[in-house]
Amino acid sequence: MNPFTPKVLAVMRREFMQRVKTKWFLISTIGLPVLMIGMFVLVGFFITSSQDQEETVSVGVIDPSGAVADFLVEELLADSVLASRVGELDAASEEEVRTELTDSDYDHFFRLPPDVVNGEDNGTARIFARDNVLPATQSALRNGLRRALLRARLSEAGLENVDAESLLQTTSIGVVNVSGSGEARSQELFQGISFAIAFLFYMVLLIYGQMIIRSIIEEKASDIVEVMVSSLRPWELMLGKIVGVGAVGLAQIGVWVLVIMVAAIFGLSTAGAALTDIGIDITALSIPWGTIGLVLTFLVLGYLLYAGMFAGAGATISNETDAQQVALPVTMLIIVPFISVQGVIGSPNAAWAVVMSIVPFFSPLVMPSRLLVTNVPFWQTALSVVLLGAFVLFAAWVAGRIYRVGILMKGQRANLPEVVRWVRHG
Numbered sequence: 001m002n003p004f005t006p007k008v009l010a011v012m013r014r015e016f017m018q019r020v021k022t023k024w025f026l027i028s029t030i031g032l033p034v035l036m037i038g039m040f041v042l043v044g045f046f047i048t049s050s051q052d053q054e055e056t057v058s059v060g061v062i063d064p065s066g067a068v069a070d071f072l073v074e075e076l077l078a079d080s081v082l083a084s085r086v087g088e089l090d091a092a093s094e095e096e097v098r099t100e101l102t103d104s105d106y107d108h109f110f111r112l113p114p115d116v117v118n119g120e121d122n123g124t125a126r127i128f129a130r131d132n133v134l135p136a137t138q139s140a141l142r143n144g145l146r147r148a149l150l151r152a153r154l155s156e157a158g159l160e161n162v163d164a165e166s167l168l169q170t171t172s173i174g175v176v177n178v179s180g181s182g183e184a185r186s187q188e189l190f191q192g193i194s195f196a197i198a199f200l201f202y203m204v205l206l207i208y209g210q211m212i213i214r215s216i217i218e219e220k221a222s223d224i225v226e227v228m229v230s231s232l233r234p235w236e237l238m239l240g241k242i243v244g245v246g247a248v249g250l251a252q253i254g255v256w257v258l259v260i261m262v263a264a265i266f267g268l269s270t271a272g273a274a275l276t277d278i279g280i281d282i283t284a285l286s287i288p289w290g291t292i293g294l295v296l297t298f299l300v301l302g303y304l305l306y307a308g309m310f311a312g313a314g315a316t317i318s319n320e321t322d323a324q325q326v327a328l329p330v331t332m333l334i335i336v337p338f339i340s341v342q343g344v345i346g347s348p349n350a351a352w353a354v355v356m357s358i359v360p361f362f363s364p365l366v367m368p369s370r371l372l373v374t375n376v377p378f379w380q381t382a383l384s385v386v387l388l389g390a391f392v393l394f395a396a397w398v399a400g401r402i403y404r405v406g407i408l409m410k411g412q413r414a415n416l417p418e419v420v421r422w423v424r425h426g
Contacts, residue, residue, distance in 0.1 A: 004239075007232040011240025012247065015215065019248045029252045033259040057137055060086040060104065062097065062111040067156070069112075071148035079140040083110075094126075101128050108133065110141055117152050191345050194372040198341040198365050200253065201299055205306050205334050208249045212307055213314035213323050215241055220318055220407060235400040237407070238315075242307040249303075294381065295368040298388065302364020305392045306330060312399035315406030316414040337365040348374040358384045360391035398423055 004012075019025055059081055063069035069085045076083035086109065089097055094111075101109050109128040116125070125145060127133055313326040337356060344353045348370045357367040357376075363384045370376050405422040406414065414422070 004243075005232075005236060008236045008240045008243075011232070011237055012244035015241055015244025016247045016251075019211075019245070020251065025248070025252070029255050033256050037259070056080060056082055057107040057134070058082040058084075058105065059108045059110050059137075059141070060084060060089075060106040062086050062089045062092070062109055063116070064090045064114040065112065065116055066090065067117045068145075068148050068152045071151040071155075072110075072112075072144055075144035075147045075151075076140060079144060081137070081140050081144070097128055101130065107131075108137070112145075117149065117156065190372045194345055194369040195341060197295065197299075197368055197372075198338060201302070201365060201368075202334060202338045204249050204253065205303065206331065208245055208303075209306060209310040209330065209334075210323070210327060211248075212241060212245050212310045213317075213327055214320065215245060216311060216314035216403075216407070217317065217320055217323065220315075220409075235396075235403065238308075238311050238400060238403045239396075242304070242311055246303055246307060291371050294371055294385075297385065298364050298368050298371075301385075301388045301392055305360065305364065305388065305395050306334065308392070308395040308399040309333075312395075312402040312406075315399070315403045316409075316419055318409070333361045334365075337362040341365060341369050344369045345373055348376075354380065358387065360384075360388045363388050 059076060061069045061072050061076075061083055063072070063085070066087075069087075073083045073085055086106075089100060089109070089111075092100065097109055097111055107130055111126050111128065113125060127138070127141065309330045310327065313330060314323070317323065317326055340353075340356060340362075343350075344356070344366055347353060353366065353370065356362040357370050358380060367376070367381070367384050371381070401423045402419060406419075
């Protein structure tokens with residue numbers, strides 16, 4: 001039996017067109033990704049502008065040990081910091097250093113601990129500043145001191161000709177997960193994708209779940225529902241609303257993904273270089289189409305499960321004042337797996353993560369995260385899909401019986417015993 005009868009398709013088309021023609025849909029669908037990209041561009045512009053306009057600061061180096069200052073001045077000059085040694089203050093107290101700074105032409109004094117080379121002194125290198133110390137200046141001083149200390153210690157060991165910079169060279173570390181079929185996956189990249197998918201699905205459920213509830217309330221408040229119920233079954237009306245509103249969400253997500261893909265193509269060279277620096281080689285990655293198909297299956301089934309629950313909840317009330325109250329239990333079922341996703345990404349094979357990925361109320365968010373970051377045993381995936389599919393049918397059956405009675409009920413919100421009676425005798 002085909003559930004998508006002409007009447008159901010008509011309701012779906014009505015729900016879809018009624019929402020995609022609104023200003024809210026156009027603004028949120030097109031305006032939001034454009035706004036986000038514009039914000040990133042604007043932030044980059046401000047950072048670039050601040051770097052271009054940043055004035056070179058002058059730093060006076062104070063070194064009581066006398067062993068590091070010359071090396072440090074060389075390192076800072078190499079980083080475009082105007083540095084020079086202030087030897088007359090090597091024996092000065094902190095109070096004298098502060099007083100001298102106010103009368104000098106330096107922007108900062110950089111005072112090292114007395115036994116900085118051997119590291120036996122517990123003192124701290126201090127920056128005395130007239131004004132706020134820029135992060136770039138702090139970074140230059142920190143890195144310059146690190147390199148200068150290494151040079152000073154090498155000099156004490158009689159290794160003046162050794163290139164200190166080469167000794168500090170390191171390499172990035174990237175984790176590559178290998179699936180049972182031999183596919184290589186970058187752990188960092190797929191962890192990021194996993195969290196992004198969970199966050200996106202979480203937002204879609206919250207936004208469109210509320211939209212389903214409001215759609216039912218609006219029609220219960222009008223007389224059109226009585227006309228519609230006289231021409232089609234309540235479950236057909238419910239199915240049309242769930243799929244129609246869901247199609248709006250899919251269309252919106254599709255536009256967002258398209259905009260993001262276009263932006264990613266234009267910035268691919270820059271992004272590729274940045275990812276390579278942290279150990280992610282895009283060119284070496286293979287797309288796990290089978291895993292992507294399973295992830296999409298869980299997302300679609302998860303949407304149908306929660307949409308049916310939201311529809312059933314909406315059928316028990318008659319005004320938007322009660323909407324938040326009836327939606328809260330369903331929303332909590334969504335929040336719990338979402339806040340656990342970060343833990344699942346870190347420990348995908350922990351016992352609690354395995355259990356949550358099988359429980360139908362949690363699996364739509366938890367199992368996709370596990371599939372993307374680890375090799376999930378076939379029996380766990382199969383059991384999770386079967387249970388989720390069964391609960392989708394059960395939720396649709398329960399929501400249909402609630403909807404059958406509740407769609408025509410007006411007035412106060414139905415209490416739990418009444419809803420149970422609707423399910424039993426609806």
